[in-house]
Amino acid sequence: MFIFGFGHRTLKKYGKIISPCLTCSKGQSNIDFIRVTIWFTLFFVPIIPISKKYLLICSHCKDVEEVDKKTFFDYLNNTIKKDSFGSENKNNQTVWYGKTETQINYLKEMERLKKERERIINEN
Structure with missing residues (x-):
């Protein structure tokens, strides 16, 4: 059945x-x-x-x-x-919507590191 x-x-x-x-x-x-x-x-x-x-x-x-x-x-x-x-x-509401505070902090930190890496590359 x-x-x-x-x-x-x-x-x-x-x-x-x-x-x-x-x-x-x-x-x-x-x-x-x-x-x-x-x-x-x-x-x-x-x-x-x-x-x-x-x-x-x-x-x-x-x-x-x-x-x-x-x-x-x-x-x-x-x-x-x-x-x-x-x-x-x-x-930015749609970018962070549905994410926990930990995920948001991680993504923001990754964006900051990416910008810093680009800045270092542009200086050289």
């Missing part, structure tokens, strides 16, 4: 940005980037992913917008975004 089914969902949070919501028209709100995966299960164990949905969720009004994979990762990977006044701001 086999017990199989589908509908088990997993969520993966990729990060968030601060951006105006198109639905609630609030000045600035956090937009969460979430991927929902629906799985085929065998004996209640997820085996094969059936579908994936890429969602943008406003933290203020809880509005959900489903986008395609390319658009999702274009938004997510675009760490330099234009604010409402047209100036560019570096958005």
Whole structure:
């Protein structure tokens, strides 16, 4: 006897940005980037992913917008975004999102060492 089914969902949070919501028209709100995966299960164990949905969720009004994979990762990977006044701001929230403080400190230290190594090479 086999017990199989589908509908088990997993969520993966990729990060968030601060951006105006198109639905609630609030000045600035956090937009969460979430991927929902629906799985085929065998004996209640997820085996094969059936579908994936890429969602943008406003933290203020809880509005959900489903986008395609390319658009999702274009938004997510675009760490330099234009604010409402047209100036560019570096958005480090997506770079460090989901990492522990130890991981963040390690990555910052690696960046510092890389810059120092480049400086030494340029001096020679």
